[in-house]
Amino acid sequence: MPRIGVFVCQCGNNISSTVDTAKVAEEMSKLPGVVLTEDYKFMCSSPGQDMLKETVAKNKLDGIVVAACSPHMHEKTFRKAVEKAGLNPYKCEIANIREQCSWVHHDTTKKIGTAKSIDLTRMVLERLKRNKNLTKISIPVNKRALVIGGGIAGIQAAIDIADGGRDVILVEKEPSIGGNMAKLSETFPTMDCSQCIMTPKMVEAELHDRIQLYTYSEVEKLDGYIGNFSVTIRKKARFVNEDLCTGCGDCWNKCPFKADSEFEHGLTKRKLIYTPFPQSVPNIPVIDKERCPKILKDKCGLCEKVCQPEAIDYTQEDEIVVEEVGAIVVATGYNLMDEARFAPYGYGKLKDVINGLQFERLASSSGPTGGEIQRPSDGKVPESIVFIQCVGSRDESKGVSYCSKICCMYTAKHTMLYKHKVHDGQAYVFYMDIRSGGKRYEEFTRRAIEQEGAMYLRGRVSRVYEKNGKLMVQGADTLSGSQVVIEADMVVLATALVSRQGADSLAQKLGIGYDKHKFYSEYHPKLKPVETITGGIFLAGSCVGPMDIPESVSMGSAAASKVQALFSADMLDREPITSKVREETCNACWDCVTACPYVAISKKEIKNRKGEVIRMVANVNDGLCTGCGTCIAACRSKTIDLAGYTDEQVYAALNAF
Amino acid sequence: MSNAKVKAEIVSKEVEGKDAPWEPRITALVCNWCTYAGADLAGTSRMEYRPNVRIIKLPCTGRIDPLFIIKAFEKGADGVLVSGCHPGDCHYNAGNYHARRRWIGFNSLMEFIGIDMKRLHFSWISASEAIKWVDLVNDVTEEVKKLGPFGEYQDINKDGL
Numbered sequence: 001m002p003r004i005g006v007f008v009c010q011c012g013n014n015i016s017s018t019v020d021t022a023k024v025a026e027e028m029s030k031l032p033g034v035v036l037t038e039d040y041k042f043m044c045s046s047p048g049q050d051m052l053k054e055t056v057a058k059n060k061l062d063g064i065v066v067a068a069c070s071p072h073m074h075e076k077t078f079r080k081a082v083e084k085a086g087l088n089p090y091k092c093e094i095a096n097i098r099e100q101c102s103w104v105h106h107d108t109t110k111k112i113g114t115a116k117s118i119d120l121t122r123m124v125l126e127r128l129k130r131n132k133n134l135t136k137i138s139i140p141v142n143k144r145a146l147v148i149g150g151g152i153a154g155i156q157a158a159i160d161i162a163d164g165g166r167d168v169i170l171v172e173k174e175p176s177i178g179g180n181m182a183k184l185s186e187t188f189p190t191m192d193c194s195q196c197i198m199t200p201k202m203v204e205a206e207l208h209d210r211i212q213l214y215t216y217s218e219v220e221k222l223d224g225y226i227g228n229f230s231v232t233i234r235k236k237a238r239f240v241n242e243d244l245c246t247g248c249g250d251c252w253n254k255c256p257f258k259a260d261s262e263f264e265h266g267l268t269k270r271k272l273i274y275t276p277f278p279q280s281v282p283n284i285p286v287i288d289k290e291r292c293p294k295i296l297k298d299k300c301g302l303c304e305k306v307c308q309p310e311a312i313d314y315t316q317e318d319e320i321v322v323e324e325v326g327a328i329v330v331a332t333g334y335n336l337m338d339e340a341r342f343a344p345y346g347y348g349k350l351k352d353v354i355n356g357l358q359f360e361r362l363a364s365s366s367g368p369t370g371g372e373i374q375r376p377s378d379g380k381v382p383e384s385i386v387f388i389q390c391v392g393s394r395d396e397s398k399g400v401s402y403c404s405k406i407c408c409m410y411t412a413k414h415t416m417l418y419k420h421k422v423h424d425g426q427a428y429v430f431y432m433d434i435r436s437g438g439k440r441y442e443e444f445t446r447r448a449i450e451q452e453g454a455m456y457l458r459g460r461v462s463r464v465y466e467k468n469g470k471l472m473v474q475g476a477d478t479l480s481g482s483q484v485v486i487e488a489d490m491v492v493l494a495t496a497l498v499s500r501q502g503a504d505s506l507a508q509k510l511g512i513g514y515d516k517h518k519f520y521s522e523y524h525p526k527l528k529p530v531e532t533i534t535g536g537i538f539l540a541g542s543c544v545g546p547m548d549i550p551e552s553v554s555m556g557s558a559a560a561s562k563v564q565a566l567f568s569a570d571m572l573d574r575e576p577i578t579s580k581v582r583e584e585t586c587n588a589c590w591d592c593v594t595a596c597p598y599v600a601i602s603k604k605e606i607k608n609r610k611g612e613v614i615r616m617v618a619n620v621n622d623g624l625c626t627g628c629g630t631c632i633a634a635c636r637s638k639t640i641d642l643a644g645y646t647d648e649q650v651y652a653a654l655n656a657f
Numbered sequence: 658m659s660n661a662k663v664k665a666e667i668v669s670k671e672v673e674g675k676d677a678p679w680e681p682r683i684t685a686l687v688c689n690w691c692t693y694a695g696a697d698l699a700g701t702s703r704m705e706y707r708p709n710v711r712i713i714k715l716p717c718t719g720r721i722d723p724l725f726i727i728k729a730f731e732k733g734a735d736g737v738l739v740s741g742c743h744p745g746d747c748h749y750n751a752g753n754y755h756a757r758r759r760w761i762g763f764n765s766l767m768e769f770i771g772i773d774m775k776r777l778h779f780s781w782i783s784a785s786e787a788i789k790w791v792d793l794v795n796d797v798t799e800e801v802k803k804l805g806p807f808g809e810y811q812d813i814n815k816d817g818l
Contacts, residue, residue, distance in 0.1 A: 070697045071714075096712070099700030104791075105708045112708045119711050513750055533750050577716065595719075597751040628749035629720030633759065645716055653713050654728045657684055 002033040002129055005061045006121065007052060008097075009043035009068035015102040018113035024067060024097070027118045033129055035059060044074050049081040056085035063087075063128050067095040067121045088133035090576070090644060095124040119657060126656035130649045134576040137622050141227035142326035143567040146171065148219055148506070151179020152198065152549060153541025154331035155205050156556030157563075161329075162210035164564045169323050170205060171214045171233055176280035177202050179333050183263065185363035185371070187549060188413040189444035195279060195366060202281040216286055220320070222510050225600075225623030226536030227326045227572050235319040239287035239295065240273075244311035247275075247283035251303035251312065259291055261368075265358045267376060268368035273303045273312075278366060287314075327563040330510065330520060330532075331540040331556060332503060337392040337399060337496040344463040345388065345493055351377035352471055353464060353491040356410055363417045373421050375490045382489030384426040385418055386473045387411045388461050392496030394432060399496050400517060405546040407494035408435045412445040414492060415454035427454040428486055430461050430475050438548070457484065464491055497546040511599055512537055519545045530559045534598070535626075538562050577627035577644040579620045586617040586639040592631035593618065600624035601631060681735035681801040683710040683794070686725060687782075688717045688753070691742035694784035699791050706791040707798040710738070717741065719752025723763045730772060731810050736801035738778040738793065746783060753781070771809055776801055 006028040010016035025037035036059055042048050043066055056064060064087070066078050071094035079089035097117040105112045143166050147158045150172030158170045170177065182202070184194035205211050214233055221232035240251075255271035263276040270276075272288045293299040294314055304312040336355055339347035346353045352375045354362075365371035375382050389407050392399025408431070415427035434456070436445040448454045461475035473486045499518035500506075507514045512532040513521035520543050523531035530538045538559040541552040566572070579592075583606065593601045604619035618640060620631075629642045641647055687693050693714050699706065715721060718741030729737050739760070747753040760779055768774060778797050782789050 070700070072694060072697060096697070099697040100712055101700075101708075103700035103703055104706055106703075106705050107708075116708050116711070123711065123713065533748075595755055597749055626749055628717040628752045629715065630717065630749065630752045630755045633720060633722045633755070642716070642720065645720060647722070650713065650715070650722075650725060651728060654684065654725060655732050657682065657711050657729070657732060657734065 002063055003035045003059065003061050004033045004063045004065065004125065004128065005055060005059065006034055006037045006065045006067065006125065007043055007055075008037065008039050008117075008121070009048075009066065010039065010041050011069060011098055011102075012042065015068070015098050018102045018105055018107060018110055019097060019117045020110045020114040021067075021117075023114050024117045024121060028065075028121055028125065031122065031125060034125070035061070043068050044077055049077070052078065052081050053085040056082055056087050061087065063091045063093075063131065065093050065095055065121060065125050065128055067097045067117060067124075069098040070094070070096045070100070073099075090134040091128070091131055093124050093128045093131065095121040097121065123653045123656045126652040127649045130646065130652050132643070132646075134643055137574040137576050137578065138571045139225075139227050139574065139623050141567060141570060141572050142229075142324055143167075144169065144323075144325045145327045145329065145563050145567075146229070146231055146323065146325040147329045147331060149179065149331035149333055149541070149543070150174075150177030150205070150213075150215070151331060151333045151541060151552070152181040152201070153333070153552040153556040154179070154329065155201050156553045157329040157331060157540050157560045158205055158211050159201070159208065160557050160560030161563050162208045164560070164567075166210065166564070166567055168211045169214060169231075169325065170211055171217050171219060173216070173218045174276060175216045175238070175284075175286045176276050176282070177205060177213065177215060178277075178279075178281065180357070181549060182277065182279070183265075183357055183360055183364070185360045185365075185367070185417060186413065188409045189438075189440045191413070191416070193365070195364070199279045199281075202279070206281045213282065214321070215282060219506065219509065222328075225621060226534075227566070228623060229325050229328060229536065231323050231325060231328075233321045233323060235321055236286075237289070237316040237318050238284065239289065239292075239312065239314055239316045240285055241311040241313050241316075242282070242284050244309045245284045246309055246311075247285075248308070250306045250308065252285055254302050254306045256300070256302065257291065257293065259288060264361050264368050265355070267354075267358055267361055326536065327566050328510070328537045329540055329556075329559045329563065330506075330512065330537065330543055331552075331559075332500045332506065332543040334497045334542040334546065335500055337498045339391070339493055339495050341398060342391055342493065342495075345391065345461065345491070346464045346466075346471075347493060350464065350466055350471060350491075351375075352382075352489065353493065355493050355495050356407065356414070359414055359492045363414070363421070371421070373418055373425075380489065381422055382425060383422075384428065384486070384488045385490045385492060386461075386471070386486055386488040387414060387427060387429045387492045387494065388473075389429065389431045389494045391493040393494075400498065402517065402546070403435060404494075404497040405435070406497065406548045408445065409438070409441055409548065411492075411494050412436070412448035412454070415448050416452050419452045419454070428473075428488070429454055429456045430459055430473075431456060432458070432460070438550075497542065500543060503543065510534065510537055512539075519543065530555055530562055536566065574622070575627065577642065578622050578625040579627070579629070579631050579640050579642050581618045581620055582639050582641070583617045585637050587637050588616045588618070589636060590618070591634045591636065592640055595630045595634040597628065597630065598624050598626055600626075679806060681709050681798060681806070682733060683736045683738060683797055683801060684729040684734040685710050685712045685738045685740065685794075686715060686718070686721050686729075687712055687739070688741040688748070689714055690717070690748035691746065691784050692740040692780075692782040692790065695782045695786050695790045698784065699787035702787050704787055704791050706794045709798045710794050717747065717749050717752035718756035719747075719749065721756055721759070723759060723766070726763075726767070726777065727770070727772075730776075730807060735804070735807040736776045736778070736797055738780065738797050740780040740782045740790075740793070743781040743783055772807075773804060775804055776807060
């Protein structure tokens, strides 16, 4: 026979004003298994908890029900208290007679509240009788971290984790780290040069003793769970031996072939053996295997001939590396929306219609024009430039519903950069609204308009066409209520920021969520902004949504601090609410495997003494299982059950109503 | 009559008096993260609703075995309501989608075994939707009250089946 104690809390008069707590206690004392009941003023108070502890120990209780406030409030408190009295904490259950009874039934005759409290407490009591002793799951933590994405957010996260004394693996799919920020000319609102602040960070990441870079590499596969991940990384063949290459540049100087530079967004050409930009980290080139004639048809081979350290290796193949880590930071960044969707603006057709990142390159002193603003078609310095904002943003029919957030600011910056370089040039900006929330941001846009002479027109552009060597921008000026046509030498489109291409397939590999725009989902958008639903995987930067540099950096640091916290203990305690398989009855239908949202269930071989596989059964990984119970409802043979919410417990509660 | 119902009746007669009018008994199967917290919020906000509902907390609506619902009716519930996180908001990512799929399949079975679907309600209530919870409980109680007691299973028992 169980020895259960029921403690009914009056909660001052929060409960007792509408519930006859003495009556509830009295009714409970009549039920089998209940050896004592208490009707107490404040169970959660210090004396209340002491009384609980003493009573449990003195009467050798093997289970208790506290009929009080919501378990979300004090379940932890009471479980901790009984644990100190030597009882398994999972032998303590809470009947919610405050939030879900006394506070919502205002009948002061106490009839309703008392009757309902008796039911609720009885249901929990019956459930408690079936509770098993559970032990917190303890899992070891591998204190190495993986950061995916070498943009500013990822670099920041990597450096912070490494500075905290933990080893970090930084994976970047491009040949160099740096991401989008490395492309920028100057940054708002301070107008400091992006590369001047970015390249030291890149070098710091490269030289850090605790950071290992995997550039030109991608995550292929992820196994394991929080504290114990196993990551499969594909190191794409560079055709250059990284250990031998000195980055002297002889190879790319001599390479006779060219292709459009991805880093310069097609504004200039690069060689077929190349580093994306002169400040690349690492400063080791890659061979463009899609185009290089040596790779394709064994012709040329000039780079090999000129390479003195003999680093060129045409036989190199992709390498698969497996790394063990305990936590992951995902910082894969953004892409710009494909402007081809905006045919009326002439992008791709009219050479002098470019996007924001291309303008950044034009304005950058390390860019294709050395920082001179020259239009791409003929190198002429534009006398006027029209900037069009919200190209794809806030436009559900042609683009995306959301605001890309940084365009108002960078467009204002562009107008200033243009003005600083071409003093008599005129900038026009078509905008919908100017959104400049942020420290010193509003002052910045006002400066562009009021002091730097940019002409802001509120309205949409309907089309851009060519006439007598000029770009004609036709649009509406809604403030004056008129149609305008502006003659420009160049048009810059502030295209929407979209999720990184392939963001969804990476999310599926990692088991993290994403929204309809394929931006990654936070655990909680406000209170857990860097966590994901998968334990041990954190987010940073604009893979979550459009974000500027300060936000990306903050988020990188925030993710790093989460990783540090995770790494602060050798073992990780987890709630023991996980699924359990009764192997004898599993008929290997694998419905649970399909149902599990966490890929926590795998197929396990049962072998006989000779080591032959005789049957297969489901197997739950405690590290991955979060205890949702979806597998249990899917199981036809009732083989799988959820500790803490077993079928037996639920039926006991149902039966008791 | 089930033991539970007898027990409950003893209590209610004792507490509410012998002549208390019939009130439906509603079992609510709710998830821990959204609806349970929503119901808590109704309390914290001191809202008021019909007292006929008894909540059973589960981690997720995905945990709900359809047999729980049949069991609830067998044990004397006159109505059952199921509520979890909104689609896309599931604490466990996809548990509520599983619940929804099962619910659709389960619907026709319920009708087949003779349970009026008006006695069964499925809803999404988030942790912030206390008002929705209050309305749901009141509506379901009202609806089930109109239908009267669910006696079919007891009748079967009486016939010795």
